[in-house]
Amino acid sequence: MFKPNHKNVRLGIVLILLNFSFIANAQDRVSKILDKNYIWSVQDTSKRGDLHMVFRKNFVVTDISNRATLNLFAYNRFSVFINGKYLMRGPVRFENKGPEYASINISPYLKKGNNTLVVVVHRFDHTGQIMAHEAGFTAVVELKGTRNTQIKTDDSWKVSPELSYTDRPFAWSSIRENIDARKMPAGYIYPDFKDQSWSNAVKVKNLVNFSSLRKQELPFQRETVISNLIINGKAADMQLPFTIKKGDTLKVSLPDYCQAYLSLDLDAEAGAVLRLFDKDGELNNSYTTRNGLQNYTTFDTYGTKHFTIYAARGSMRLNRLSAIERGYPFKRTGSFASSDKLLNSLWDRLTRSLQILSEDAYDDCADRERVEWMDCDPPAFDVTRTVMQGPDLNGKPMYADTRLLKQMLRRTALSQQPDGRVKAHTCSDRWDIHGYMEDRTCDWVEGVRRYYESSGDKAFIEEMWLPITKQLNWFLARRTGRGLVKAREWEVSTNPLRYQVCEGTGLNAFLYKALADAAYLGKIIRQNKQAIVFDDAARKLRTAINQHLWDKKLGTYYSGYMDDEAAAKKLFAAQHMNINMEDGRAEPTFEAAIFALDQEVVPAARLDSVKKFLKTRLDKPYCFMTYYYSFKQMYAENNNKTDEKILDMIRERWKPMLDYDWQTSWEHYFEEGSKVHVYGIFPAYFFSAYVLGIRLDGPVWAKKLVIDPRLGDLSYASGTVITEFGKVVVSWTKTLKGMKFTVDVPKGVSATLKFNGEHQVADLQLNNKKRELKKARDQFVTPLSGGKWSGSISYRQ
Structure with missing residues (x-):
């Protein structure tokens, strides 16, 4: 394992951010080199399961005054060290169809003469951020000077399995670790380590599933050392170092909730066992010591404010404890x-x-x-x-900054399946009831327009156009005789018709807006023929919603049309949902009305009626995202009393977050759900x-x-x-x-x-x-x- 030098961490990130500009032609050239030069060891490269490898390359630099660039990518995670100094982790998360390589100025890390580059590559089994893929690592170092030099990944690189990573328990959010430091020699990140007995790397021959790389557009994540840690109620700096032995428990607190990785300097006898865990179970790691001075640094980060260090076996001296927050800069x-x-x-x-x-x-x-x-x-x-x-x-x-939004939109497009549907979430192999969520697709099309109107990036619309067309055609193929689209409802978790396959007002309203946005975007890039089709479909869908889902008696919208009323009633009863039916239509709901209003489905003549229906229902305990749409419509009233009401609702419904220990945003107004949610x-x-x-x-x-x-x-x-x-x-x-x-x-x-x-x-x-x-x-x-x-x-x- 390795010990990050915190000054080097800060220096490295600053240098990375300052040297992020690039030339498009260089991107294409480097991509072609990387695409052809994946290496691994003679060990298994199969698609599933954890694999861990250490790659080392020694090289000579004659002139350190010139720029040196490291370009690299790995399936699916890596950490980089140059001359024993930690540089970075990577890559950014990716869909297998769209991997991105990192490009980093490494000049400040090099010295004249012999240098050593070490890359620890982890092919972790799939999680919520990782898709299954064959193993592989590719890199090229470019040394500028009187004689430009390229150092590519080939059979001159030394490689060894990283055997200290043993079987681990699965977690959806983060990568848990069971480390046995006795299984690897110490110091393999340092230049003086003797690697002569290691094997030579081998080229990965079957690259049929290795998609072409493109240069990473996101800036690198910032790493910040967190100060003022507390151990058992006292400042950590005032207590360390001290000895912990079997059965000892250290309660560690951070000053704020963070997404961080942890680093511990230890002096131990071989075979002592340390556990790191928190009460929520996302951090649940085990570390078995080798003899002597050593460092354990977790590879992944964990969302935490309080965690526990427990000595499960043996004794050890804890010399230093650090938490390093890692996030978008x-x-x-x-x-x-x-x-x-x-x-x-x-x-x-x-x-x-x-x-x-x-x-x-x-x-x-x-x-x-x-x-x-x-x-x-x-x-x-x-x-x-x-x-x-x-x-x-x-x-x-x-x-x-539009870059996170742009990458989310792109990765969503890359998740598109043969039938035209895009996934509700990216970069994972999760396929359950939430693998596809029809309303998320409409958010995606709207998001492309939001991105364009914030950035003016017309080229990105052209990139997204074919995926958008295929997805919207999937919807249009599901129009019924009433002109409505029949698919699953969702929109928000408190929608009474969630998960029901029907001609729902919420989904059809969102789809109307997606079609209208697509028509707008198509005209921008001169896809006029398809834009006319989408514009016509949007107008017809809006007409159908107002014709078939309008409740004249209540002056608002039914929540959806169900073909089989008897079956729908039986289903609602089984799910303890008290929903009345009338002529195949489910009763009006707040959600149906607010989404029809927000997605601009409501004609001018019906606006007052729908707003009247909503006004008497604003105070009910909906999920938070319902209030997002509600507040937009309430502010549109231009009424000071309504403005006051919004602030009162926020005071009441958001105050529990401030009273909670983490003081982070919640998923729901009520107690269930995540306590640190977008x-x-x-x-x-x-x-x-x-x-x-x-x-x-x-x-x-x-x-x-x-x-x-x-x-x-x-x-x-x-x-x-x-x-x-x-x-x-x-x-x-x-x-x-x-x-x-x-x-x-x-x-x-x-x-x-x-x-x-x-x-x-x-x-x-x-x-x-x-x-x-x-x-x-x-x-x-x-x-x-x-x-x-x-x-x-x-x-x-």
Whole structure:
């Protein structure tokens, strides 16, 4: 095992981030080299089960002043050491159809003369982030100089099985470990290790299942050493080193919930056994010591705040204990402060939760799965684009960082099956009731449009177009005689019709929006013929929903049409679902109405009726993601009382998160489900986009913002909102007659300043000049150009 040098960890990550730019032609050239040069050992390379190998390569560098680049990939995990120093872990998670290689500047790690590169490759059996695949490792080191040199993976590399990794218990979220350090010689990562007895690597000959590599687009994950660890109630630094013997238990606490790997320096007798575990069972590792000084560092990370070290056998001296958080290099550049301390704390904890849940993908949860589901967005990108700053791209600050969203969309497309369906989640071999989820597919198409309108990346639409077409045609082939699509309902977990195969209002509403979005995207890339087909299908589907699923008596939508009413009643009874049926249609529900409204299915003449139906049902305990759609519609009312109600609902339903030890976002308002889940983060988006009031107005190329404060019952609110154009610093303070404010609009951007139209405006001052307001629907509006603005508004009493 290895000991990471924490200064080297920080140096390596900084250097990696600074040297991430590349030339497209070089990507193609390197990919071709890597694709042809996979190596392994003579050991088994079969598709299933764990395999662990150590590869070593010694090489000479004559000039360390020139750039040196390491390009590498492995099925399916690796860690890299140069001259005994830890460099990185990888690769980013991938669909087997779309693997990506890492490209890293290693110049600072090299010395003149002999150098040693060591790559420990793990072919772990499949998990929630790993698909089964044959084993293989490929790399090329490029040394620039008067004589450029390439060092490729070939039979000159030395290789040995990493025998200390023994059989392990399965976990869906993380890779558990049973390590027996006695089974491997110490120090194999160091240059002076004698590897003459090791075998030479062999070329992998059968590459039929090895898809072509492309260069990794995501920045590398940031690794941060966590300070202030607590052991048995006291500061760890004040206690270490100390001896632990059989039966001793150390209770370790981190200052915050983290996704981290653990590192321990030990001095032990051979055969002592140490266990690392937490009460939730995701961390459940065992380490058997060799004799003498040694280090145990877990390969994978674990979501944890409290864990236990238990001496199961023998005795040992614990000299050092570290936890290293690993995650996407987001910086929380946004901020939020208001007159309500509870809301301020919530913003802080919810945005921190997004950081925990952002690795090489948006994760659904950190404690149970760590899986990239398409319905991680919304809300993940909503919070990202208003709060987070990513690492610079080509020397420019990356505000509203779209890269995690783009990779999720791409990996979802790569999951497409022969019949046209894409999976509900990526990068795993999981096939159960949630393998396909029809509504997630619609989120995917909508996500492509969200990505395009935030980035302007037309080439990505072209990349996604064929997969989108195939998936939407799968839906269109399932239209019934009523013109509705018959498939499974889901949308949210509290939807009474979840899992039912029917002509559901929720799914058909989502599909309508997906078809409309696809038609829009098709026109952008001049796929006009197919775009017309999707546009026509969208209009016909909207008509069918309003014709066959409208309940005239209640003035809202039935939740779905069931062909066999008797069978449906029997099924509902068996599942203890109290759903009434009428002429084959399941009774109206809140979910059917809110999704019809949100997905723009409701005609103008029916809007008031549907909103009336919803208004009496807002307070019921739905799952969190239902509130995401509810809050959007409530804010659309432009009514201060409704704005106040939203804040009250957040205070009541999100406060338990602050009272819980982890202080992370939850999956559900009620007690069941994950306690660190992406579903619960979205109030942070509403605080930035609606309370502070800064939102994108149209696609990014329009260069427009909306400035529309919704303070509700807050006396003041201020902060920084991140936009695609940069930071917008804003403050709002209520006065006896109105409100005073400051706002900084980015240069080159126009904005529309809006105020609630419930009160008649008496006066608006902007930069000490009176400004006229126009009435637009139920708001007062005025244009702003880029620059700093301070002002006040007063209302007639």
